Amino acid sequence: MDAIQDYHMLIDGAWVPASDGAAFDSLSPLTGAPWARIPEATEADIDRAVRAADRAGTTGPWATMTPTQRGKCLRKLGDLLAERSEALGEAETRDTGKMLKETRWQAKYIAEFFHFFAGAADKIAGEVLPIDKPDLFVFTNREPLGVVAAVVPWNSQLFLAAVKLGPALAAGNTVVLKASEHASVPMLDFGRLFDEAGFPPGVVNIVTGHEAAGKALTSHSLVARIAFTGGPNAARHIVRNSAENFAEVSLELGGKSPFIVFADADIDSAVNGCMAGIFGATGQSCVAGSRLIVQDSIADDFLDRLTKAAKAIRIGDPMDDATQMGPLCTEGQLRHIEHHVALAQEQGAKLLTGGRQPPGLGLTYYEPTILDCPRPDLTVVDTELFGPVLSVLRFKTEDEAIALANRSVHGLAAGVFTLNGARQMRVARAIRAGIVWVNTYRAVSPIAAFGGVKGSGYGRESGFQAMWDYTRPKTIWVNTSAEPVANPFVMR
Ligand code: NAD
Numbered sequence: 266m267d268a269i270q271d272y273h274m275l276i277d278g279a280w281v282p283a284s285d286g287a288a289f290d291s292l293s294p295l296t297g298a299p300w301a302r303i304p305e306a307t308e309a310d311i312d313r314a315v316r317a318a319d320r321a322g323t324t325g326p327w328a329t330m331t332p333t334q335r336g337k338c339l340r341k342l343g344d345l346l347a348e349r350s351e352a353l354g355e356a357e358t359r360d361t362g363k364m365l366k367e368t369r370w371q372a373k374y375i376a377e378f379f380h381f382f383a384g385a386a387d388k389i390a391g392e393v394l395p396i397d398k399p400d401l402f403v404f405t406n407r408e409p410l411g412v413v414a415a416v417v418p419w420n421s422q423l424f425l426a427a428v429k430l431g432p433a434l435a436a437g438n439t440v441v442l443k444a445s446e447h448a449s450v451p452m453l454d455f456g457r458l459f460d461e462a463g464f465p466p467g468v469v470n471i472v473t474g475h476e477a478a479g480k481a482l483t484s485h486s487l488v489a490r491i492a493f494t495g496g497p498n499a500a501r502h503i504v505r506n507s508a509e510n511f512a513e514v515s516l517e518l519g520g521k522s523p524f525i526v527f528a529d530a531d532i533d534s535a536v537n538g539c540m541a542g543i544f545g546a547t548g549q550s551c552v553a554g555s556r557l558i559v560q561d562s563i564a565d566d567f568l569d570r571l572t573k574a575a576k577a578i579r580i581g582d583p584m585d586d587a588t589q590m591g592p593l594c595t596e597g598q599l600r601h602i603e604h605h606v607a608l609a610q611e612q613g614a615k616l617l618t619g620g621r622q623p624p625g626l627g628l629t630y631y632e633p634t635i636l637d638c639p640r641p642d643l644t645v646v647d648t649e650l651f652g653p654v655l656s657v658l659r660f661k662t663e664d665e666a667i668a669l670a671n672r673s674v675h676g677l678a679a680g681v682f683t684l685n686g687a688r689q690m691r692v693a694r695a696i697r698a699g700i701v702w703v704n705t706y707r708a709v710s711p712i713a714a715f716g717g718v719k720g721s722g723y724g725r726e727s728g729f730q731a732m733w734d735y736t737r738p739k740t741i742w743v744n745t746s747a748e749p750v751a752n753p754f755v756m757r
Contacts, residue, residue: 290303311482335435351369361451407738410513415492417443425494479499491513551677617636
């Protein structure tokens with residue numbers, strides 16, 4: 266057995282343990298055994314990290330670097346990420362159980378996000394205002410907000426960190442990032458690239474720990490913006506924490522995304538899209554297409570094909586490129602899924618396939634599962650399971666499909682499969698979600714905004730707007746008159 270490796274946090278450019286020496290184990294999802302020791306940040310550690318970020322952004326070299334120079338650091342970071350994608354992907358797979366072929370690809374593609382924001386860094390401009398008063402020249406500067414607290418969950422941490430760090434750093438902010446307690450190693454390995462990329466110490470700090478560390482960070486008085494990705498319970502705490510510092514907040518939360526298949530769809534394509542949507546990443550994706558809504562006239566045939574395809578999925582070692590579906594990240598995840606699959610059946614759902622752990626594999630494996638649901642009010646239909654479990658509903662008319670899709674507290678993403686062009690547009694516009702994919706699923710890009718509505722949160726990540734959101738305009742009024750200020754008691 267490999268020795269357990271000790272990891273440290275990145276604070277003010279130095280790698281440090283927790284100030285009181287406390288640490289916790291990171292467990293391998295494959296064996297359930299500890300494989301890394303991670304510092305449990307104390308409140309004093311969090312305070313040190315936030316103060317370092319504040320100094321770096323106000324008096325350190327970062328504060329006077331030009332936007333073009335900041336962009337160069339981001340470009341180098343992207344280059345390094347692409348070079349090290351194999352090793353970073355491996356660390357992520359080891360810590361989360363996600364398939365290496367996905368984490369390796371993701372690490373490489375994430376370089377594109379840093380390259381996009383590298384190019385965008387010196388495109389942030391203020392404006393001159395056509396002011397309604399004589400002798401005044403009024404303009405705005407777009408300034409960074411200050412210290413950004415970035416809090417990420419365990420799935421796709423590199424991606425979720427990139428969509429926060431890219432725009433925040435391009436806009437001149439500094440960051441304290443809290444890794445997930447379930448998989449901190451990929452974030453700490455990623456942290457090694459910042460020095461090499463030319464970022465001054467303190468610009469990016471990476472801390473580890475549980476809820477208390479997250480609380481200390483997000484309620485710290487010097488934090489100006491919180492960028493959170495995670496579940497709704499933690500999100501409610503985050504919003505409350507922000508009452509302490511009035512930080513701006515963006516929330517990227519979970520979903521129960523509808524995947525609508527009309528009878529006029531390309532059925533092979535829809536089956537593949539549906540498989541990618543729910544069984545990709547073992548369903549542990551915020552945009553998982555976990556609510557199949559299929560037209561009645563093709564439902565039996567569609568489900569037959571889908572069930573056969575689901576049964577044929579090769580489940581196994583995520584390090585093996587032949588594997589198509591790996592384990593769940595934690596045992597807690599497994600229990601949550603088992604509970605809801607049992608409850609769904611008690612409430613009348615019919616299990617078409619799966620619903621159990623595959624024999625002879627590790628602790629947290631779970632079979633691809635399809636539940637045919639007789640009614641939309643079953644608990645499973647609008648509960649995020651974060652696993653490979655698809656619930657199925659049937660519809661007769663387009664209006665009914667839209668109503669079922671919108672019958673949800675969530676609103677992150679949706680898929681629509683139909684070859685009718687006018688219907689594609691109608692349905693895409695009618696669905697209340699932040700992202701709608703038509704005849705495709707799970708595509709992301711640094712150029713396209715990402716985020717939800719309703720219970721899936723607010724704020725957007727990626728795209729130019731995301732960077733804009735990490736700035737604040739300052740309005741500067743200049744009196745150009747040669748005359749002295751006249752009456753001090755009259756507002757101009
Ligand atoms: P989680 O909400 O339990 O934890 C997320 C992070 O918040 C962790 O780092 C955790 O330590 C921290 N945290 C927990 N309580 C906190 C508190 N009181 N104050 C501050 N920080 C706190 O989420 P998880 O179970 O690790 O991840 C799964 C969830 O993340 C799912 O709901 C999933 O849909 C969501 N998610 C959303 C997106 C998106 O972009 N919309 C992407 C991936 C995951």
